Amino acid sequence: MERALHRIVSKPVLPPEASRFLAAMFLAAACRCVFGEPSAPPAPPAATDSAGTEASPVAETNASEEAAAPLPPASGSPAEATVARPWRSSLGMEFVPLPGTNLLFCRYETRAQDYSAFVRRTGRKWVKPKIEQGPTHPAVNVTWDDAVDFCSWLTEREAKVGFLPAGCRYRLPTDPEWSAAVGLGSETGKTPLARNGEIKGVYPWDGPWPPPAGAGNYAPVRETDPFPYTTPVGSFPTNRYGLCDLGGNVSEWCLDGWLQESFPPRTFRPGPGEKTLRGASWFHSTPWHLASSARDKAANNFDDIRIGFRVVLELPAR
Numbered sequence: 001m002e003r004a005l006h007r008i009v010s011k012p013v014l015p016p017e018a019s020r021f022l023a024a025m026f027l028a029a030a031c032r033c034v035f036g037e038p039s040a041p042p043a044p045p046a047a048t049d050s051a052g053t054e055a056s057p058v059a060e061t062n063a064s065e066e067a068a069a070p071l072p073p074a075s076g077s078p079a080e081a082t083v084a085r086p087w088r089s090s091l092g093m094e095f096v097p098l099p100g101t102n103l104l105f106c107r108y109e110t111r112a113q114d115y116s117a118f119v120r121r122t123g124r125k126w127v128k129p130k131i132e133q134g135p136t137h138p139a140v141n142v143t144w145d146d147a148v149d150f151c152s153w154l155t156e157r158e159a160k161v162g163f164l165p166a167g168c169r170y171r172l173p174t175d176p177e178w179s180a181a182v183g184l185g186s187e188t189g190k191t192p193l194a195r196n197g198e199i200k201g202v203y204p205w206d207g208p209w210p211p212p213a214g215a216g217n218y219a220p221v222r223e224t225d226p227f228p229y230t231t232p233v234g235s236f237p238t239n240r241y242g243l244c245d246l247g248g249n250v251s252e253w254c255l256d257g258w259l260q261e262s263f264p265p266r267t268f269r270p271g272p273g274e275k276t277l278r279g280a281s282w283f284h285s286t287p288w289h290l291a292s293s294a295r296d297k298a299a300n301n302f303d304d305i306r307i308g309f310r311v312v313l314e315l316p317a318r
């Protein structure tokens with residue numbers, strides 16, 4: 001709630017429902033709300049998930065044996081990836097080129113099955129979400145620290161056996177890179193905070209408000225999809241770059257600090273603080289929250305059932 005209150009205080013341009021939003025935040029605090037809004041869906045069920053998530057670091061198999069297992073053959077060269085022939089990570093994550101950048105973007109949010117492999121092989125703690133999820137749903141209850149470490153782990157795992165070519169690395173997208181992936185035009189403002197909500201009336205489905213049926217996984221009140229919570233990644237049409245679920249499903253961590261000015265990702269060093277989130281989730285319904293330029297922030301060690309992440313593959317400088 002402290003995070004959301006900060007946004008209300010720091011953001012002079014408020015959505016019309018701001019007063020209702022403030023009232024709703026007291027309710028949201030009970031479920032550690034992010035991107036809080038008044039149109040909350042039903043409370044999550046008490047049932048545990050089926051995504052293979054683990055409440056403790058107890059591995060299902062011997063971690064050292066798994067770590068030593070050979071990786072599958074690489075699917076060509078990342079530099080030659082296309083939308084039709086994506087690069088596939090050793091976990092089967094599909095990456096496609098983002099025009100005008102030196103990046104491949106993962107088509108999807110990182111799936112529970114991808115993150116579960118990281119958890120099994122590193123013994124990292126991951127608390128089960130209390131919503132129904134399958135292995136191809138996006139991983140949730142992951143902090144920014146978790147997401148950064150997942151990327152480092154995957155890079156190291158693949159690079160040391162030559163699966164990943166030299167000079168390539170997985171990481172989180174920066175805030176401007178995420179904007180490019182969702183198709184936003186040029187933004188002004190030096191920080192994610194300054195850019196937050198500044199481009200109005202532009203949505204991830206490339207059409208006017210409201211979102212049409214099938215536009216993505218948003219809150220049930222929008223009636224865009226039949227899913228009360230997360231949905232398998234790739235359940236909705238791709239955008240112009242072949243990417244899924246930039247809007248909807250889960251909000252996604254970006255590399256940037258909330259007050260951080262543009263920076264070369266190569267100089268990035270992890271550190272504590274408030275980090276940037278992009279994209280509305282299955283919880284959100286308002287024009288404010290669903291806009292492509294909407295952002296939010298949360299502490300680097302914060303996790304939630306509405307937060308996941310997407311990975312990019314940075315290619316060597318050309």
Ligand SMILES: [Ca+2]
Binds near residue numbers: 250
């Ligand atoms: Ca998303």
